[in-house]
Amino acid sequence: MFSKSVICYFQDKKNKHVDRVRLAENVYEEVSKYASSELINLFDQGINYDFNGLVISVGGDGCFLGSTHIFRNFNNHYLLVGVKGKSLSAYAETNYKRYEFDLNKVFNNKFRVLKAFRIGAETKKESTWCCINELVVFPQEQGKMLEYELIANHEGRITSFSDGRSTSLLFSTPCGSSAYALSAGGSILHSSLNLINIVPESPNKSVVSNKRVKNSERDSENLITPYVWPGNTELILKLKYDGLIIPDGRSFDKIRVLANEEIIIKKRESANLIKLLD
DSSP states (O other): OSSSSEEEEOSSSOOOOOHHHHHHHHHHHHHTSSSSSEEEETTTTBBSOOOOOEEEEEEEEEHHHHHHHHBBOTTEEEEEEEEESOOOOOOEEETTTTTHHHHHHHHHHOOOEEEHHHHHHHHHHHHOOBSSSEEEEEESTTTOOOOEEEEEEEEEEEEEEEEEEEEEEEEEEEEGGGHHHHHOOOOOHHHHOOEEEEEEEEEEEEEEEEETTOOOOOEEOOOOOEEOOOOOOTTEEEESSEEEEEEEGGGGEEEEEOOOOEEEEEEEEEEEEEOOOO
């Protein structure tokens, strides 16, 4: 099924993870039996917009998420599977003990594909890549509260959250709902759903007002809890002070946002994740 594949691992210059590199080399040797393969270090890899084939992430969830940010085929013609070492991983389908057996199943089409819902954020100047876990908005100045206004537009129904205050604001996917969003008080969502989970971390106060575009009816209430929106909702966020957007925990991909600058958060292309069959 796959004519080519890449095996990804993450090895920076300061930290030498010998076991992880050795596992990646072993996986590379195994995969080379089935398809033309390449072993790459994500630390040195530039953005790839054209790859079609199988992407195998070797390591923890950081490497897995990094793989989705490095390979940016907008037609999404690649499938992604994770092989974990001794570290924990929510995304890996196999591990250092079973990878030979399970990769054989992959190359014999014994899997299904999960279309994982992803989101992204954009301003007039910059945009994030598709996030499979979450976008987190922080105040740029440490120690400050994040103060914001959030407007949600779902099929003509406008919901406005004004005077929002929290230490940060998370926009989570269903896959990411059991990660940072859960620790911040969010709900766990099934990975097959197309929903956006909005989680204010340590919130102070938000006022929510709803209005229908046609009749302008409004009602309001205090909101200090997470909120779940359909995946086709367009969210517009404005910060009172300068802030930062961090996608999938990748601080080196952060976007700086100015006060009162419009940030649009919405659905992006799905990720094709391999799920092995029993």
